[in-house]
Amino acid sequence: MTSQLPLLEGIELMLFGLGLVFLFLALLILCINLIAGLLERFSMHEAVIATAVTRVDKSKTCAQxxxxxxxxIQIAIQQHRARHN
Known part of the structure; x- marks a missing residue:
């Protein structure tokens, strides 16, 4: 009967550990969802973002x-392709 006592203590410790991990993960998911909801509520609206994107001058971002x-560049690409064929 004394050999079963450490086994039962081990199972009890395992269940306690699994319960703590489950509780931690559930709390983590709850916090992530709460923060996501807060960020969605207080973030900029899509219309504001769309107008900001249209204000960017595309000719300045792409160099001629x-x-x-x-x-x-074309010669370099042709030489690169010729080496791999």
Whole structure:
């Protein structure tokens, strides 16, 4: 009967540990959902974001490539493809 006592204590400790892990994960999911809800409520609206995107001048973000640079890029691509074939 004394050999069963450590086994029962081990099972009790295991169940206690699993319960704590389950409680921690449930609390973590609850906190994540709460924070997501708060961020969604207090974040900027999609209309504000859309107007901010349209204000960006696309011509300034894309640099114009001159003809020499474009031909050098095309030659480099052709050489790269020729090596792999």
């Amino acid at each position: 490539v001159d003809a020499d640079t474009l031909s050098a």
